Amino acid sequence: MAELVNAVIVGADRLGNIPDVLKGHNIFVVQHISGRDPAHQKKKSLQLPSGTQLLILLTDFLGHNVMKTFRAAAQRAGVPVLVCRRSVCSMRQALAQCGYCETSCPRDCPRR
DSSP: OOOOEEEEEESOSOOTTHHHHHHTTTEEEEEEEOSOOTHHHHOTTOOOOTTOOEEEEEGGGOOHHHHHHHHHHHHHHTOOEEEEOSSHHHHHHHHHHTTOOOTTSOTTOTTO
């Protein structure tokens, strides 16, 4: 069984079905940040929560400055960033491109 990945999601007020999709890929949402806080736009030394292994940015609900701030925090922490729109289809496509197989994926899958 694949190891559980702790993720922080930035963007959107509500996640809808996205946590269920992520659970199917062994990804657990540790924290959801809407990105609406004005401090996120200007804070240069923002840090991700400890134990974060993946940062997910929902681009259709984020401004450029907020994205830049969180990308920089992920880069400083050595955390990979997954960027997609807030839709199940877009999330699945981005996960597949980044090599996150679904738990139902066959064992002989090259991405496993």
